[in-house]
Amino acid sequence: MAPAPFTSKRAPAFADVPTEQWNDWHWQLSHRLNTVEEFEQVLRLTESERKALSTPGLFRVDVTPYFISRIDPDDPDDPIRKQIIPTAGEVDNFTGMMEDSLAEDRHSPVPGLVHRYPDRVLMLVTTQCASYCRYCTRSRIVGDPSQTFSRADFEAQIDYLKHTPQVRDVLLSGGDPLTLAPKLLEELLSRLREIEHIEIIRIGSRVPVFMPMRITSELTDMLQKYHPLWMNIHVNHPNEISQELADAADKLTRAGIPLGNQSVLLAGVNDCVHIQRDLVQKLVRIRVRPYYLYQCDLVEGAGHFRTPVAKGIEIIEGLRGHTSGFAVPTYVVDAPGGGGKIPLMPSYQISASDHKIILRNYEGYITTYEEPQDYKAHDPATCKYCQSKRMEPGQSGVSGMLDGEQMFIKPEGFDELHNRGGGQHRLRANSDKWKPLGIGDGNGDGDEQK
DSSP: OOOOOOOOOOOOGGGTHHHHHTOHHHHHHOOOOOSSSHHTTSOOOOOHHHHTTTOSSSSOOOHHHHHHHHOOOOTOOOOHHHSSOOOOOGGOOOOOBBSTTTTGGGGSSSSEEEEEEEEEEEOOOOOSSSSOOOOOOTTTTTTTTTGOHHHHHHHHHHHHHHOOTTTEEEEEESSSSSOOOOOHHHHHHHHHHTTTTTTEEEEEOOOHHHHHOOHHHHHHHHGGGGGGEEEOOOSSSSOOOOOOHHHHHHHHHTOOOOOOOOEETTTTTTTTHHHHHHHHHHHHHHTTEEEEEEEEEEEETOGGGGOHHHHHEEEEEHHBBBOOOGGGOOOEEEEETTTEEEEEOOOOEEEOOOOEEEEETTTTTEEEEOOOOOOOOOGGGGOOOHHOOOOTTTTTTHHHHHTTOOOOOOTTTTTHHHOOTTTSEOOOTTOOOOOOOOTTTTSSSSGGGG
């Protein structure tokens, strides 16, 4: 027997809207709610919500009629409501708060293009979304009409990509690429496909969640012309998974587009292992694979959503072994200051020796794994893949140390701090006298001056 279908909801305030209009994504965009008066037609606003909605200068508010209909109008703790309706907590400062917490602007060689990782870039193509998340990492630019990227910015992005051959993967984001006019979106994709070294195009979008009627046959017919193309959507709570979203996901997957999901760990929304298990199991039912669970960023206005990192570890502990392995996302902290995504997980290795490791499983069962004694190490010198690595200089990191390319990674200023002899002298191991550093001084440093 097939699983029961997901629910569809329409708030009473929209009961008289003809079905044809309701299912038209243009109508949904043009009828977004953003004022106290409009929200009060659908929800019983709290004093905190009413105050926030009346406070000038806060991050933009817009919600599609479809998505606000998913909210229980009488529940101030509704998990969808908390994500899209501002509260007074947004004006509170907190320790570590930043405007650009991921240092994206510092990693932008041209406006709107973030090149942090060696072989892939983030291409910001719009600042507009179908609805606006209250914890938005890019609230410094998203939703602000004055921050819209120009044709000149777009051409500069394309030119940079053409002249940066190590880039093989481009992620379109913003804002939300699926809010763009169809012709402009197709132009973006076609221009990227003209660049030979770009192998993968990805789209990051919350439109299928905020406005699933945007996923039309015309859209999927266009997208599948530009394969290989992947898409990540953004669902934080099981209540967001509707029959409309399931139908949208079905259209996308039938067009050959693999779907992943990125969630953000949010206090009072999904900081519960049982909610998370229900979420990931419902996602895989609609053929969306859980991809990332993000620790909430240190962005302005999001302090009331933050949880301890230990909560994320607890959730992964409660998923691993308790549901399908492909339903367990990778829990990551997107490093403040621009270090990229750092995965975190429970520790399953208890101890190790030179010939065996001791492991535990999700139940607490402890076992040993015997290491091979006659392993013949891989030889990079004879490996054609090792000899043709495509890596931006300076970004090999820990992998480069394991690969034998470098012995250490030093913080900025490390040499100046520790080279107390001015770099000219060294105390020999068996002598109390200083001598100039020279070739063949017995310390293995003869190559330093060759």
